[in-house]
Amino acid sequence: MSTVPFRSMKDASPVRVQVDWRRVRRFAARTALLAAAAPVAAAGVVMGLERVRRHQYPLDSPFPTAPPSSTDVDDTQATVYTFGADLYAAMLDAIRGARHQVFLETYIWKDDEVGREFKQALVEAADRGVEVFVVYDGFANLVIPRSFYDMPPGVHVLRFPAMRPGLLMLDVRRSGRDHRKILVVDDEVSFVGGYNIGTLYATKWRDTHLRLVGPSTWELRNAFVDMWNRWRSPHQPLLQDVGSQLWMPRLRAARNAPSELVFPIRGIYLDAIDRACSHIYITQAYFIPDEDIQAALLAAAARGVDVRVLVPERSNHVVADWLARGHYDTLLRGGVRIFLYQGAMIHAKTATIDAQWSTVGTANIDRLSLTGNYEINLEVVDEGLAAQLESAFRMDESNSRELTRDEWLRRHPLTKVAERVMAPLRPFL
Known part of the structure; x- marks a missing residue:
């Protein structure tokens, strides 16, 4: 308890007003807690209402799509995919035709029909002598059994850590997720875009992906190699970092690295x-x-x-x-x-x-x-x-x-x- 001097305008005699600083601190703490809780509580309410609404009105209406379309950007062919089933067919064809290397990186990889088809294609590629490297985000796939990502020794798997040490401290360097979706095959063909891997995305979501065939595949190869080498465990192989003969290309990769x-x-x-x-x-x-x-x-x-x-x-x-x-x-x-x-x-x-x-x-x-x-x-x-x-x-x-x-x-x-x-x-x- 402390007092604050106060001088009356009437007689100018000192008056002391008692201030209970413990009560002030408690009030401030409760106010701060309420301010922090209010948006979280509001978010919880709208999430609950949306859960009910989605049950009554699911996001499953048909939508317009277009067949894959290609154009040449310098010496690289670029193909736009707007329908998941078309994209997955092309990605699986590339994996099944791989002769040397397959690099796959994804944010979400479902244990469903499509996800298992990708897994089988990767295992078969490794069985025929192809080097296969896989990166997936641990947090995004917490609901998927870890056993789904168990692969034979020929498939090198990197699970991007589910829990990052900087998350609670909002440390950007140590809290970012691996949100990328990349496939590179034989340094010749590559894919990038918004599609994760799963049956839902094949026909129910509208997304866009791009396939590259030609020298600009290096852009995605280099991105995968840097990510793998940065996060691999000591027992996992180091990937070779090769340069590019293309300077100032009209097609380039921009990569965020927290x-x-x-x-x-x-x-x-x-x-x-x-x-x-x-x-x-x-x-x-x-x-x-x-x-x-x-x-x-x-x-x-x-x-x-x-x-x-x-x-x-x-x-x-x-x-x-x-x-x-x-x-x-x-x-x-x-x-x-x-x-x-x-x-x-x-x-x-x-x-x-x-x-x-x-x-x-x-x-x-x-x-x-x-x-x-x-x-x-x-x-x-x-x-x-x-x-x-x-x-x-x-x-x-x-x-x-x-x-x-x-x-x-x-x-x-x-x-x-x-x-x-x-x-x-x-x-x-």
């Missing part, structure tokens, strides 16, 4: 958005832009660029949906058009700008992807690939509805309150 605090994917987005003169088409599963990316999009719209962002109306992560909505008013007011994908989950991470610049990869436009996880995006400057991705965007637009600002302003008052209460969770996603 352990080195390297995050170039955010940079390529900002640079490309700043250059835009005609149009920007962005497709994202989870769209929670930081201040700089949001400002760049608003600046582009202000100078007359047609800026369109296409996201799922309902995704598989309802909390991410609610946090994304906190940006809608500012974006709509600034002239950015928002399209909501209907009836199914769209998981693609793509963008194309001015019919020249494109990116396809694993990174969402949110904090986790741009400044947290291990990610990889291809940056491609090519009119042919841009045309293909614009065609895919228009296809997805046909299964979307545009959100207008008038509609957004008419949303329920409780919705507005929930958005504000949950806003403090944005730095975690």
Whole structure:
């Protein structure tokens, strides 16, 4: 207990007011606890409501797809896949035809029909003498029995640690997940994009992946080798790091590496958005832009660029949906058009700008992807690939509805309150 001197205006005699600092500290602690608990509690409520809603209205409606389409970028053939069944067939064909090496890295690998087919193909490749290396994220696959990832000695498996020591301390260097999806076969053919491995993704999710055939496969090979050598155990083999004869290619990989605090994917987005003169088409599963990316999009719209962002109306992560909505008013007011994908989950991470610049990869436009996880995006400057991705965007637009600002302003008052209460969770996603 302490006292604070006070001098009366009437008689100027000193008066001491007692302050119970223990009570003040308890009040401050409870207030802080309430402030921290409120967004978590709100998130729990919306997750519960979404669980009921998803049971009644599952995300399983049919959606438009397109057959694989190819174009040449310099000496490399690039093929766009927008349907999981087509992609998996091509990936399995590549593994089954492997003669020397197979590198597979994935975030989620389900123990289901598709997942077991991939496992069998890898084991058969090893049985015929192919060197097989696999990386998968331990945390993303906690619900999968560890025994599923048991492989014969010819398949080298690296389980990216499920629990990272920096997670509780928010240490970026030691808390990021391996969110990448890469397949490289014989240094000749490679794949990258948003697709994980599982039966659900084969036909029920709309996603985008890219296959490379030719010298630019080095971009993905090099990414896998660096990741393997960085995280392998001492008893696991060291992969050879080879150089590339391609300098200043129009197709390059941008790789986020939290352990080195390297995050170039955010940079390529900002640079490309700043250059835009005609149009920007962005497709994202989870769209929670930081201040700089949001400002760049608003600046582009202000100078007359047609800026369109296409996201799922309902995704598989309802909390991410609610946090994304906190940006809608500012974006709509600034002239950015928002399209909501209907009836199914769209998981693609793509963008194309001015019919020249494109990116396809694993990174969402949110904090986790741009400044947290291990990610990889291809940056491609090519009119042919841009045309293909614009065609895919228009296809997805046909299964979307545009959100207008008038509609957004008419949303329920409780919705507005929930958005504000949950806003403090944005730095975690």
